[in-house]
Amino acid sequence: MSDVTTGRQLPNRLDNPLKSTLLSWESLLVLVALAIFIFNSNASPYFLNEWSLSDLTFNFTEKALIALAMALLIISGEIDLSVATIIALASTMMGLALQYGADTPVLVAVGVGMGLLCGAFNGFLVTGLKLPSIVVTIGTMSLFRGISYIISGDKSFGNYPASFGWFGQGYVWWVISFELVLFLAFAVIYFVLLHRTNFGRRVFAIGNNDIVAQFSGVRVDRIKFILFCLTGLMSGIASVLLTARLGSTRPSIAEGFELEAITMVVLGGVSILGGAGSIVGVVLAALIMGLVTFGLGLLNVPGIVMSIFIGGLLITVIALPILFRMWRQRA
Amino acid sequence: MVLGLPVLSWVAIVVAILFFLLMTRTPLGRALYAIGVNPTASVYTGINVGLTKFMAFVLAGAVSGLCGYLWISRYVIASVEVASGYELTIVAACVIGGISIAGGIGTVAGALLGALFSGVINNALPVINISPFWQMAISGTAILLAVILNAQGERRKGRVILKTAEVAHV
Numbered sequence: 008m009s010d011v012t013t014g015r016q017l018p019n020r021l022d023n024p025l026k027s028t029l030l031s032w033e034s035l036l037v038l039v040a041l042a043i044f045i046f047n048s049n050a051s052p053y054f055l056n057e058w059s060l061s062d063l064t065f066n067f068t069e070k071a072l073i074a075l076a077m078a079l080l081i082i083s084g085e086i087d088l089s090v091a092t093i094i095a096l097a098s099t100m101m102g103l104a105l106q107y108g109a110d111t112p113v114l115v116a117v118g119v120g121m122g123l124l125c126g127a128f129n130g131f132l133v134t135g136l137k138l139p140s141i142v143v144t145i146g147t148m149s150l151f152r153g154i155s156y157i158i159s160g161d162k163s164f165g166n167y168p169a170s171f172g173w174f175g176q177g178y179v180w181w182v183i184s185f186e187l188v189l190f191l192a193f194a195v196i197y198f199v200l201l202h203r204t205n206f207g208r209r210v211f212a213i214g215n216n217d218i219v220a221q222f223s224g225v226r227v228d229r230i231k232f233i234l235f236c237l238t239g240l241m242s243g244i245a246s247v248l249l250t251a252r253l254g255s256t257r258p259s260i261a262e263g264f265e266l267e268a269i270t271m272v273v274l275g276g277v278s279i280l281g282g283a284g285s286i287v288g289v290v291l292a293a294l295i296m297g298l299v300t301f302g303l304g305l306l307n308v309p310g311i312v313m314s315i316f317i318g319g320l321l322i323t324v325i326a327l328p329i330l331f332r333m334w335r336q337r338a
Numbered sequence: 339m340v341l342g343l344p345v346l347s348w349v350a351i352v353v354a355i356l357f358f359l360l361m362t363r364t365p366l367g368r369a370l371y372a373i374g375v376n377p378t379a380s381v382y383t384g385i386n387v388g389l390t391k392f393m394a395f396v397l398a399g400a401v402s403g404l405c406g407y408l409w410i411s412r413y414v415i416a417s418v419e420v421a422s423g424y425e426l427t428i429v430a431a432c433v434i435g436g437i438s439i440a441g442g443i444g445t446v447a448g449a450l451l452g453a454l455f456s457g458v459i460n461n462a463l464p465v466i467n468i469s470p471f472w473q474m475a476i477s478g479t480a481i482l483l484a485v486i487l488n489a490q491g492e493r494r495k496g497r498v499i500l501k502t503a504e505v506a507h508v
Binding site: 132137138141143146148160 | 478479
């Protein structure tokens with residue numbers, strides 16, 4: 008993913024005044040989020056209501072959970088396009104376990120475990136066999152959803168126990184849903200992991216130059232393998248939440264989630280070439296995505312128009328800093 | 339139908355021949371391979387990297403437009419859902435056809451064979467009584483196998499080149 012092999016523009020983003028640039032990027036995201044929030048509250052009378060805002064969080068928490076792990080993966084210079092189909096496969100496995108009379112703890116274990124297994128499979132193909140992650144995950148994307156289709160065919164699984172449904176529909180306190188609490192907890196964990204541990208430092212090192220990282224004693228393959236496992240694990244957790252929220256499983260579940268998760272990561276200021284980014288940005292980007300889709304939904308904007316907004320937002324956010332830099336160089 | 343083949347196939351054949359000529363007989367084709375192998379060296383040999391990549395995107399867009407027209411003329415229906423998910427099918431076809439995702443390696447014939455392969459998988463499985471629900475998993479496995487085999491082939495080629503270089507040096 009990086010330009011290391013070509014020798015052109017060796018990225019050395021760690022030398023930049025990282026803190027100031029990230030701060031400005033994140034404050035830009037905060038401003039965008041505030042603007043959308045104010046726009047939404049003016050545009051629709053139903054927006055500024057604690058239950059509406061609570062519903063809003065259901066819009067993005069599952070994708071945002073995946074985006075947290077995906078951010079680390081993209082910072083390390085890899086990508087995983089199969090996350091949505093991991094959700095489908097884990098959900099199908101949970102449905103299958105339900106057919107055999109599994110209880111709630113078993114269901115959760117099956118979902119999370121299946122996600123971890125799929126992530127490990129991706130990680131093995133990429134690090135063990137030295138294959139490019141983008142092609143591998145296009146392949147496993149087809150494979151995982153294909154297995155779901157083989158297992159469930161044209162049927163759907165349903166009738167999950169009520170205690171299982173709590174994971175997707177339950178509230179911890181007042182309007183604060185379990186999904187939101189879980190997301191915030193994982194956001195803190197990933198923030199600490201990426202910005203406060205050796206592991207996070209190594210992820211940045213690999214993303215900037217994996218050859219140098221290797222020679223500096225970083226176990227590049229092992230860390231990449233762990234990152235793929237983490238992404239699979241988060242997809243498994245997202246699968247538990249989504250299945251519990253919808254109360255049913257079909258092989259076509261979570262279609263298009265991978266692109267939304269990647270959109271959150273890129274919108275959050277993570278460099279798609281790897282080596283730069285922050286968890287705070289990703290969390291803010293997830294919030295912005297939730298605000299935009301929920302606000303447009305309240306205004307009865309159809310989904311296909313919503314995707315125009317998301318696409319436009321993404322291109323603008325990527326292009327603006329580049330255009331600004333070009334303009335400043337010319338001036 | 340023209341000469342026993344549908345017009346759709348003739349269009350595909352003509353486009354494939356045009357792209358074969360483009361990739362093997364024109365400066366643009368050479369430039370595309372050169373940029374894929376080493377963009378820095380391409381800049382120093384006087385290739386306009388930006389323009390060449392721009393042309394590649396324009397060509398991809400133009401062919402997609404043609405396909406949109408052919409789709410409408412075949413199914414006589416246009417909707418937003420037309421060909422959704424095709425981008426990954428097409429990348430998969432290229433990979434199965436031996437085109438390196440890292441760039442610089444691949445032929446038009448390979449891409450054509452890759453596309454034919456996924457076409458055969460999708461259309462032949464129901465004929466031999468395999469449930470259509472198996473299609474997706476089988477094409478996924480095919481993509482993974484193709485990537486693994488291609489990567490092995492490219493790696494071996496690399497070693498051979500290194501060996502001959504050493505011999506030549508001695």
